[in-house]
Amino acid sequence: MSVITPAGAVLAGSPHTTSPLLRLIAPDYADTLAALWPAPHTPFLTAPAARRHLVCLMLASEPADARAVEVGALLDAPLRKVVRLVVDPAPDGLRRALERLGEIAWSPADYRALLTLLAEPATAKRLRHAEAITVEQIRTLAALPSSVREAGGTATRLTPAQAELLAEAHAMLRRRLSPGVLDDRVGAWSRAANTRTLFGLVADDFRHDLPKPPHPGTEKLRPLETIAAIRDAARRYRNCLDGYVDHALDERSAIYEWLPQPGAVIELTPDSFFGWRLDQARLQNNKGVDEATREAIVAELRGMGLHVGRSAWQIRRALNQAASPGFKLEPVDAAIAEYFTDD
Structure with missing residues (x-):
């Protein structure tokens, strides 16, 4: 995918002045954005957050073909149309999601995770009902196994680190439990009232029968x-x-x-x-x-x-x-x- 500047030229690699504000709101893309919209970067900085996210999503995406994208259109044309210039086919809910990502641009990995999650019906529905979509939320959902995401419940509200631990536990249990039994356990996890109960249930799934006691005991x-x-x-x-x-x-x-x-x-x-x-x-x-x-x-x-x-x-x-x-x-x-x- 090649990128065409608002002036119509293909983006070159020459150095440009990058303002501190641009580095603050789009740290992973600041140098490229400074080349697209030279200082003071007014068109980009004053654009709605959803538009800025769309531009950064374009820069974060792996090129699927050699299509040229006029970035000026990403700031001006109707959002529902230009989303497909960046992601085609665009997952349902992407346009609405872009409007709830906050002010700061995400990392390429986080944008790619968002696209993956929006392609899953159950997760996409959950994100559609969220008042805001945060990086931490996406990292949590991305870390979880798909079956745990689909089951929902407390697991979808963990921190990313907690989600990584749950995913590791799930992978270990999958080696010991049959698919049907593991699905039942995931269902039980989804009904946990809080984080402590959830991790207590998972810990119990690692507790097999006790070893034989060293002595059978006596009447006393x-x-x-x-x-x-x-x-x-x-x-x-x-x-x-x-x-x-x-x-x-x-x-x-x-x-x-x-x-x-x-x-x-x-x-x-x-x-x-x-x-x-x-x-x-x-x-x-x-x-x-x-x-x-x-x-x-x-x-x-x-x-x-x-x-x-x-x-x-x-x-x-x-x-x-x-x-x-x-x-x-x-x-x-x-x-x-x-x-x-x-x-």
């Missing part, structure tokens, strides 16, 4: 073997146990419940030397465990063959410090007591 000590069981315990014990779900999924924790009164939640963690070991235990509201209950839990865990004592890391750390003349070793019972103490 029951493993919490499902995500639902951990969340139910978090509700009953009124603590932050829900935040340990991902630890359990990645086998960084195993959660058990001490059933005799007063009841307690116990976290086991893997140890490089001892295997699974006691890491912490708490009563309701994260309160520390009384001495009698503590002794009963320790006896039950040791009876199950699980380690209760210093971790391998604690022992290595003590060995590294033991050569110091002032070295003191904390009694092992005191080390164990810390696992049951309210922080």
Whole structure:
């Protein structure tokens, strides 16, 4: 596509003075625009924003053929006619969209994204009903997978960075879920009331079944073997146990419940030397465990063959410090007591 100046000559590459105002409102195109409309650039600067966007869209578009465009016509002729001089065929809604893009010219990539989105019926309808169309909105929609855009909902109102994360999550889930199941999940995402709920749903889609617990448990000590069981315990014990779900999924924790009164939640963690070991235990509201209950839990865990004592890391750390003349070793019972103490 060649560009003809308002005076009728093909645009040349000679340098022109470019005003600060022109660089402000059309930073990606200022030098070319200065050649089309030399300083003080009055015809361009005083044109309606939609006209200026159309000119910049022309400069941003990949040339489809060798058609010559008289840029003067882009500022003067009826907008509905000259839109097709730049984009042919023009997607429905482009003319109206140009009138709601704001005062500052967009980057070439953002203009191209706008054209792509206007070619999608569901997205084009959404944009037609928007009072204003922002760069951030277009970047968000462009980042989302087409199925998520079509489903709509909270996802279409994310920030661009949030949309990129959702797109990455969608791509990963597509490798694991069947198309039908993934479509169902996208439908559930679209019904999320807010951003927090949306990302909570997506995170749950990455939470498969928990690994088998390291010990089947006893009559007194029951493993919490499902995500639902951990969340139910978090509700009953009124603590932050829900935040340990991902630890359990990645086998960084195993959660058990001490059933005799007063009841307690116990976290086991893997140890490089001892295997699974006691890491912490708490009563309701994260309160520390009384001495009698503590002794009963320790006896039950040791009876199950699980380690209760210093971790391998604690022992290595003590060995590294033991050569110091002032070295003191904390009694092992005191080390164990810390696992049951309210922080």
